[in-house]
Amino acid sequence: MSLGTGYGDITYNSRRGILGAAPLYGKISYHLFNVDSNASKTKDIVKLIRKSKWHSQYGKHQSYIDTSNLLYSLEGYITALDFNPTGEYVATIDSYNNCLISDVTTANYRFHVKLGRWGSSDWIVFFLLH
Amino acid sequence: MKEIPNTKLLVSLHHNYEQSANMAVFDISKKDQIKEIYSLGEVSGGSIIILLPSSFE
Numbered sequence: 001m002s003l004g005t006g007y008g009d010i011t012y013n014s015r016r017g018i019l020g021a022a023p024l025y026g027k028i029s030y031h032l033f034n035v036d037s038n039a040s041k042t043k044d045i046v047k048l049i050r051k052s053k054w055h056s057q058y059g060k061h062q063s064y065i066d067t068s069n070l071l072y073s074l075e076g077y078i079t080a081l082d083f084n085p086t087g088e089y090v091a092t093i094d095s096y097n098n099c100l101i102s103d104v105t106t107a108n109y110r111f112h113v114k115l116g117r118w119g120s121s122d123w124i125v126f127f128l129l130h
Numbered sequence: 131m132k133e134i135p136n137t138k139l140l141v142s143l144h145h146n147y148e149q150s151a152n153m154a155v156f157d158i159s160k161k162d163q164i165k166e167i168y169s170l171g172e173v174s175g176g177s178i179i180i181l182l183p184s185s186f187e
Contacts, residue, residue, distance in 0.1 A: 022173055
């Protein structure tokens with residue numbers, strides 16, 4: 001279940017009680033939190049479990065020159081993330097259309113594909129997650 | 131601002147992809163007392179650098 005969209009995405013998996021949010025391009029794929037709304041102490045309700053590592057398969061830094069001859073040096077960003085229904089995997093997509101699947105428990109890379117505007121790649125990701 | 135399903139918790143995420151992000155979780159179980167129970171703090175990063183042609187002279 002995805003709770004938010006856009007540049008700052010939030011995703012929550014109720015089965016495992018985990019929340020993913022706030023990627024930091026080049027450093028952190030996403031922050032992983034444990035949510036226990038029944039915890040007796042307030043400080044135990046939300047806990048940061050891990051800053052999930054960045055994967056080299058994401059898009060690289062790009063530069064381009066516009067019509068005014070200005071050189072732009074642009075870092076990308078994660079545009080969305082979502083857990084699969086069991087909370088075992090997380091899918092992230094960056095601003096260069098790289099969709100990357102990683103293991104939530106280990107944070108290890110599993111698969112990535114560069115999505116185009118058309119084609120069947122979307123189905124590959126769909127079947128992997130479900 | 132989004133609700134975490136089956137809880138009385140709201141997540142607030144302010145994320146400027148060019149600069150920083152900040153996330154906080156609020157307990158809304160008591161109507162007259164909304165309480166911030168967690169704050170990630172500011173996470174900085176990301177940049178768009180514009181170099182003018184004069185930079186190369």
